[in-house]
Amino acid sequence: MDSIISVKDMCLWYGEHQALKNINIEIPEKSITAFIGPSGCGKTTLLEIITEKTKADSGKVVLGQTVQIGYYTQNTPVEKPDTKVIDIIKRSTDSIQLADGSRLSASQYLTHFGIPPQKQFTDYSLLSGGEKRLLFLLSILITNPNFLILDEPTNDLDIYTQMKLENFLDQYTGCLLVVSHDRHFLDRI
DSSP states (O other): OOEEEEEEEEEEEETTEEEEEEEEEEEETTOEEEEOOOTTSSHHHHHHHHTTSSOOSEEEEEEOTTOOEEEEOSSOOOOOTTOBHHHHHHTTOSEEEOTTSOEEEHHHHHHHTTOOHHHHTSBGGGSOHHHHHHHHHHHHHTTOOSEEEEESTTTTOOHHHHHHHHHHHHHOOSEEEEEOSOHHHHHHO
């Protein structure tokens, strides 16, 4: 099986502190991989290097030629306050094709994840912190990336939305890389 990503001899220093030392990882296509460990051990930093948001001091990251990364970070992006919820989702596409071949419009997709039609035309500034996080997650999932990277995806999600995410990931056919402290979520996926 081909690798979707290969990390070779990755090292990163912060001043005199070596944060990552000789990291070597091969992630095969259509696999589910979880990075686990205590807070501050470098999991998010490694994701930042994989997604080229941070540059390592040494080593090499090789992505497959057709890799399309969807990266859900712990930081919610800033949106213009008067942007409508539905417009944030429609930036990428007007619909999503599910694993079973069916399609959901952007509005149906939002409704599926618990954002009803009346809320879809709400200004972004009126959403709660948890709703903004959910919208960020949905804006990534609707792009149907073949390599989905989720950094603490269940933080700020209610149980209903977490179950919807788990069900979505059950049908996901791409490669999944997850950082999470949520043992139930990791066991479930």
